[in-house]
Amino acid sequence: MAGRLPRNRGFTLVEVLVALVVMATLALMAWQGVDGIVRTRDASQARMESTLRLGTVLAQWEQDLASLQETDAVPALTFDGATLRLTRRTDDGIQLVAWSLQPTTGASSDEAVGNQWLRWTGPSVTSSGPLQDSWLRSQALQGNPAGASRTLSGISQWQVYCYRGNAWSNCQSSGDLGASGGANPTKTVLPSGLRLVLTFAGGQGFDGTLTRDVAFGPQSP
Secondary structure (H helix, E strand, C coil): CCCCCCCCCCHHHHHHHHHHHHHHHHHHHHHHHHHHHHHHHHHHHHHHHHHHHHHHHHHHHHHHHHCCCCCCCCCEECCCCCCCEEEEEEEEEEEEEEEEEEEECCCCCCCCCEEEEEEEECCCCCCCCHHHHHHHHHHHHCCCCCEEEEEEEEEEEEEEEEEECEEEEEEECCCCCCCCCCCCCCCCCCCCEEEEEEEEEECCCCCCEEEEECCCCCCCC
């Protein structure tokens, strides 16, 4: 009598459940790995963008100082603790530039950490009257004034030091830039260098303090 062929044995319910649990665990581990990679990539991208922006802003700062130009209409460089004003050469004449630390306005809660560093520019002019008008306008920089661009945010404070007499001193405590005397007693005497100190509030990609020194070359006539 011929024997019966063995019947194919299927998976039991317990075996199916165990297999599903194993597959779900592997899928979760894979998802966590991909999610970690995406988060790391996003953080690196944000850090790189912040670094590039910081470099661009500091390059503009140094370019403004490198183009410093004295005039008889307004001081070439002053700092009052909140705003630094300077006159710079342009292709069209002389331009007043103001760098100012202002409270952050119109931003989300994340962006509202610290203050915003603004760069305000007046028009390029060729006569004293319009340059003096720009100087007066720069005295009332509040919020987000017209003509201003927000360069950096998340800054708690900043300070500017002047290099004079082989030593650094606070530009405010040293009477800004002093007086030259002579035929034009109101003409300021420029330091031979300027030190920028930015203190970051954190939460915007940077923490701690950044220091940048700029040396001044001979002034063109």
